[in-house]
Amino acid sequence: MKERRQRAGESLPELAQAIRRLANLAYPTANLEIRETLSRDQFVDALIDSDMRIRIKQSRPTNLNEAVKLAVELEVFNRAEHKSHLRTTVTETVNEVQSSNESDLAMMIKDLTSKKLQRDVDEIRQRKPSSLAASDDRRYHTKRKVTKCHYCHKPGHMRKDCYALKNRKSNAGKF
Numbered sequence: 321m322k323e324r325r326q327r328a329g330e331s332l333p334e335l336a337q338a339i340r341r342l343a344n345l346a347y348p349t350a351n352l353e354i355r356e357t358l359s360r361d362q363f364v365d366a367l368i369d370s371d372m373r374i375r376i377k378q379s380r381p382t383n384l385n386e387a388v389k390l391a392v393e394l395e396v397f398n399r400a401e402h403k404s405h406l407r408t409t410v411t412e413t414v415n416e417v418q419s420s421n422e423s424d425l426a427m428m429i430k431d432l433t434s435k436k437l438q439r440d441v442d443e444i445r446q447r448k449p450s451s452l453a454a455s456d457d458r459r460y461h462t463k464r465k466v467t468k469c470h471y472c473h474k475p476g477h478m479r480k481d482c483y484a485l486k487n488r489k490s491n492a493g494k495f
Contacts, residue, residue, distance in 0.1 A: 359384040
């Protein structure tokens with residue numbers, strides 16, 4: 321867990337999720353508060369940008385979620401500053417960062433969740449044909465053996481497939 325660093329192109333929520341998973345694996349018996357503290361500290365240490373690390377440490381977040389929120393805010397602020405060289409007032413910038421941060425964070429979390437759900441669905445689809453095919457066949461054959469025709473009352477077929485009914489209809493047309 322201590323060796324984990326932010327990879328090139330890795331988003332902050334992805335990094336946080338990976339660190340939280342590693343903390344849960346490394347310290348399964350520790351209580352939640354301790355794991356959150358360890359995760360928070362490791363998240364801050366794993367960041368590439370040293371200015372961001374210092375600013376987050378100065379803010380003293382209490383848990384991993386707060387650290388991620390601060391990091392995303394700083395990242396959005398830095399992107400906005402690099403894209404536009406126009407200086408705005410501090411209050412306008414803070415408002416922009418907060419509104420875009422919430423939507424960016426929500427979009428990132430939604431994207432990660434949908435990717436995980438898609439992987440789970442794919443795994444289930446891969447397992448389904450082999451495991452469920454046999455049970456579907458058993459149910460089908462069980463129904464076929466138990467089902468009785470409503471016309472001739474013999475088991476093994478339904479009224480629409482009844483030979484006696486078909487013979488009766490074909491003979492009725494000859495007279």
